[in-house]
Amino acid sequence: MDKKIMVGAFAKRKAAGEKIVMVTAYDAPFAALAAAAGIDVILVGDSVATTVMGYSTTLPVTMEELIHHVKAVRRGAPNAFIVFDLPFMSYQVSEEEAMRNAGRALKEAGADAVKFEGGAEYAPLVKKMVLAGIPVMAHLGLLPQRIHAVGGYKVAGRNAEAAEQLVEDARALEAAGAFSVVLECVPAQLGERITGALTIPTIGIGSGAGCSGQVQVLHDVLGLLPGFTPKHAKHFAEIGAAVRDALHSYADAVRNGTFPGKENSFE
Numbered sequence: 622m623d624k625k626i627m628v629g630a631f632a633k634r635k636a637a638g639e640k641i642v643m644v645t646a647y648d649a650p651f652a653a654l655a656a657a658a659g660i661d662v663i664l665v666g667d668s669v670a671t672t673v674m675g676y677s678t679t680l681p682v683t684m685e686e687l688i689h690h691v692k693a694v695r696r697g698a699p700n701a702f703i704v705f706d707l708p709f710m711s712y713q714v715s716e717e718e719a720m721r722n723a724g725r726a727l728k729e730a731g732a733d734a735v736k737f738e739g740g741a742e743y744a745p746l747v748k749k750m751v752l753a754g755i756p757v758m759a760h761l762g763l764l765p766q767r768i769h770a771v772g773g774y775k776v777a778g779r780n781a782e783a784a785e786q787l788v789e790d791a792r793a794l795e796a797a798g799a800f801s802v803v804l805e806c807v808p809a810q811l812g813e814r815i816t817g818a819l820t821i822p823t824i825g826i827g828s829g830a831g832c833s834g835q836v837q838v839l840h841d842v843l844g845l846l847p848g849f850t851p852k853h854a855k856h857f858a859e860i861g862a863a864v865r866d867a868l869h870s871y872a873d874a875v876r877n878g879t880f881p882g883k884e885n886s887f888e
């Protein structure tokens with residue numbers, strides 16, 4: 622991340638056919654590694670609830686907790702473009718509360734933009750935020766904050782009516798001033814169709830290669846969590862297994878007396 626991507630560059634990247642790469646991070650060391658790897662955008666996702674905090678859904682994480690994590694990410698990657706994922710109930714209650722919380726994301730936490738889940742019903746709020754100087758990344762498709770209403774994590778836009786609604790939502794959010802749209806788990810063909818219908822880029826997760834960029838959860842990319850791997854994800858390393866093996870070796874070394882050695886001790 623030598624040169625920070627700016628909001629105006631997102632549409633230009635899309636027009637130039639350059640893919641945008643986004644990954645989540647939740648703390649300073651991993652943010653620094655993402656920046657060093659040349660990742661374009663760091664998302665401090667509300668997925669921190671499940672990846673780091675041990676919850677089974679994203680719903681419990683609070684504004685205060687997100688601010689805490691975004692500050693850490695900013696310290697680790699001072700020049701990164703950082704997106705603050707507004708948590709459940711931080712923007713749904715009223716526009717006034719949403720504005721206040723989005724403002725805190727930039728002012729207190731040091732983020733460059735906010736992201737929140739929802740369609741055309743949020744276009745007026747997007748417009749208000751953008752007018753106030755708060756860049757907005759929209760989020761359509763599978764909306765994890767609505768898990769209880771929808772009844773699970775399901776691919777979105779599978780029938781013609783739902784697909785049409787998503788295209789309309791994306792258009793409305795673009796018209797309201799969103800600078801990009803995350804498309805989560807929509808069929809690849811629909812991902813391509815929505816991308817073609819917009820000037821702003823789509824950032825896909827489980828929405829096919831036709832999107833203008835991709836976002837993945839850091840823990841999936843690194844193979845940090847044992848067990849279930851979502852279909853849309855790929856482990857590019859097995860860091861979880863490497864950590865477990867390293868800790869095993871450390872415990873063995875302490876127990877058999879080979880650690881600490883003379884080289885780890887002081888005269």
Ligand code: KIV
Nearest residue numbers: 645666667668803836
């Ligand atoms: O919270 C998150 O990590 C996200 C991505 C899955 C897009 O919203």
